[in-house]
Amino acid sequence: TKDYDYCVEPPPGVPLLSLYPHNDNDCPAHERMCGECEGDCDYHDDCMEGYICKFRDGFEKIPGCAGSGKDGKDYCVKDPAYHTTTSTTTTTTTTMAAAHPTP
Secondary structure (H helix, E strand, O other), X not given: OOOOOOOOOOOOOOOEOEEOOOHHHOOOOOOOOEOOOEEOOOOHHHEOOOEEXXXXXXXXXXXXXXOOOOOOOOEEEEOOOOOXXXXXXXXXXXXXXXXXXOO
């Protein structure tokens, strides 16, 4: 109803926005970089490999994350340009029986 706020659970599999609990809530680049939906990041390098810092104003929504986070804080999100490649090599060996055995 009007003028009421409600607590809801995020959808299954969607991480909740969270701030790093130490270092004034900044991602500690040298200890452990921030992962998905973690912040407060100031640079892309503050985020783990495959993630970038989503810079925002106010409570702008963070794609792929649940919750509103803290006003003006920035969070790490999956980098849409990041691709991992796995290479699998398959070797097939075919043994052919001689059509005419050698005496």
